[in-house]
Amino acid sequence: MPTITVHTAAPYDILIGQGLLQSAGARIRALRPKAKAAVITDDRVDGLYGTALIRSLESAGIEAVKFAFPNGEGSKNLSTMQDIYRFLNESGITRSDLLIALGGGVVGDVTGFAAASWLRGIDFVQIPTTFLAMIDSSVGGKTGVDTAEGKNLVGAFWQPVLVLCDSATLSTLPQENFCDGVAEAIKYGAIFDEALFDLLASGAVKEHLEQVIRRCVDLKRETVERDERDTGLRQLLNFGHTLGHAIERQSGYAVSHGRAVGIGMAEITRRSEALGLTAPGSAAKIERALAAYGMADRYDGNLCDLVPAMLGDKKRHGASLTFILLDKIGRARLHPVPVSEIGPFIGA
Ligand SMILES: NC(=O)c1ccc[n+]([C@@H]2O[C@H](COP(=O)([O-])OP(=O)(O)OC[C@H]3O[C@@H](n4cnc5c(N)ncnc54)[C@H](O)[C@@H]3O)[C@@H](O)[C@H]2O)c1
Ligand SMILES: O=C(O)C(=O)C[C@@H](O)[C@H](O)[C@H](O)COP(=O)(O)O
Numbered sequence: 001m002p003t004i005t006v007h008t009a010a011p012y013d014i015l016i017g018q019g020l021l022q023s024a025g026a027r028i029r030a031l032r033p034k035a036k037a038a039v040i041t042d043d044r045v046d047g048l049y050g051t052a053l054i055r056s057l058e059s060a061g062i063e064a065v066k067f068a069f070p071n072g073e074g075s076k077n078l079s080t081m082q083d084i085y086r087f088l089n090e091s092g093i094t095r096s097d098l099l100i101a102l103g104g105g106v107v108g109d110v111t112g113f114a115a116a117s118w119l120r121g122i123d124f125v126q127i128p129t130t131f132l133a134m135i136d137s138s139v140g141g142k143t144g145v146d147t148a149e150g151k152n153l154v155g156a157f158w159q160p161v162l163v164l165c166d167s168a169t170l171s172t173l174p175q176e177n178f179c180d181g182v183a184e185a186i187k188y189g190a191i192f193d194e195a196l197f198d199l200l201a202s203g204a205v206k207e208h209l210e211q212v213i214r215r216c217v218d219l220k221r222e223t224v225e226r227d228e229r230d231t232g233l234r235q236l237l238n239f240g241h242t243l244g245h246a247i248e249r250q251s252g253y254a255v256s257h258g259r260a261v262g263i264g265m266a267e268i269t270r271r272s273e274a275l276g277l278t279a280p281g282s283a284a285k286i287e288r289a290l291a292a293y294g295m296a297d298r299y300d301g302n303l304c305d306l307v308p309a310m311l312g313d314k315k316r317h318g319a320s321l322t323f324i325l326l327d328k329i330g331r332a333r334l335h336p337v338p339v340s341e342i343g344p345f346i347g348a
């Protein structure tokens with residue numbers, strides 16, 4: 001079974017393959033023999049995989065309880081956190097127990113934050129079931145929720161103790177949700193790996209699925225190991241996100257994360273190319289890669305309206321906001337812009 005180990009303060013394994021859901025109980029039992037497990041999921045994933053996971057845990061001798069919240073970004077908030085804390089309290093979850101996130105990026109981010117904050121921090125396992133969650137959100141320990149003030153503004157860095165990517169679960173994932181993950185995979189290619197970018201741009205991701213998952217996870221592993229707390233290098237993983245998060249928020253989260261990041265990558269690269277800061281032709285390559293999966297590359301509104309939301313970005317430090325720009329496809333850099341110049345910089 002392909003395994004990638006992330007060497008953070010407490011190293012953890014990421015297993016990638018088919019059928020991991022069925023062996024999850026035995027693997028978790030081997031890691032934490034005495035722990036009780038609280039599975040956190042959403043209603044859609046619960047209907048598909050909740051029973052299989054509980055069965056796997058119980059047949060390995062693990063006492064398990066489960067909580068499911070309504071699926072979608074609309075649940076990634078403090079109200080869901082409160083519901084989870086109540087459930088953990090009623091279920092008697094102690095510091096020697098663990099949480100299991102079964103689902104996409106929303107479930108992973110919310111469960112990770114619950115694990116980081118319940119009793120000031122307990123262990124958690126990620127079992128990602130979307131392509132996006134497998135290649136990005138289940139790895140690296142960024143957890144959190146959206147608030148009225150903005151996207152992902154409340155959260156914690158809290159690493160999982162194990163990640164199980166069962167690629168068989170992708171068989172039920174609707175194409176629309178799958179494409180959100182493709183946008184993040186295109187991001188990895190654009191900032192770090194031109195060959196990966198070209199493979200994705202050819203439209204052939206499904207023919208190379210496990211290879212793409214392994215490559216993206218390994219790129220994320222390396223980045224997180226070098227800059228766990230997002231102080232420099234890791235910010236490159238935010239390519240397209242300053243605009244993307246603002247687009248998500250401006251739409252009331254009707255535009256999905258992956259779609260918004262795709263538009264953000266194309267918009268910022270068109271602009272940096274026009275300013276002579278990125279190799280000519282890069283934006284057209286991103287447009288083509290997104291188009292291969294039917295994804296948009298233009299913001300359907302005035303970029304100017306996004307500036308207030310962009311000012312809440314976590315890459316803002318005092319009077320400057322750091323953008324991620326491509327030198328060319330496969331290489332990126334940090335580019336601070338004075339807050340007073342953001343409007344003209346993005347061409348608004
Ligand atoms: N922490 C990080 O590093 C990080 C990285 C990238 C994105 N994110 C966050 O991840 C979230 C987006 O994640 P997402 O795209 O996975 O969305 P999501 O979690 O909302 O899942 C999308 C939909 O797919 C359904 N689903 C999940 N697995 C399924 C399966 N196997 N079969 C059928 N349906 C399934 C879900 O119920 C949901 O309706 C955003 O909130 C984003 O901010 C976090
Ligand atoms: O892991 C990271 O670092 C990332 O930036 C990955 C992003 O794809 C992800 O969307 C992340 O949650 C955004 O981070 P944020 O710090 O801007 O909220």
Ligand SMILES: [Zn+2]
Nearest residue numbers: 184241257261
């Ligand atoms: Zn993202």
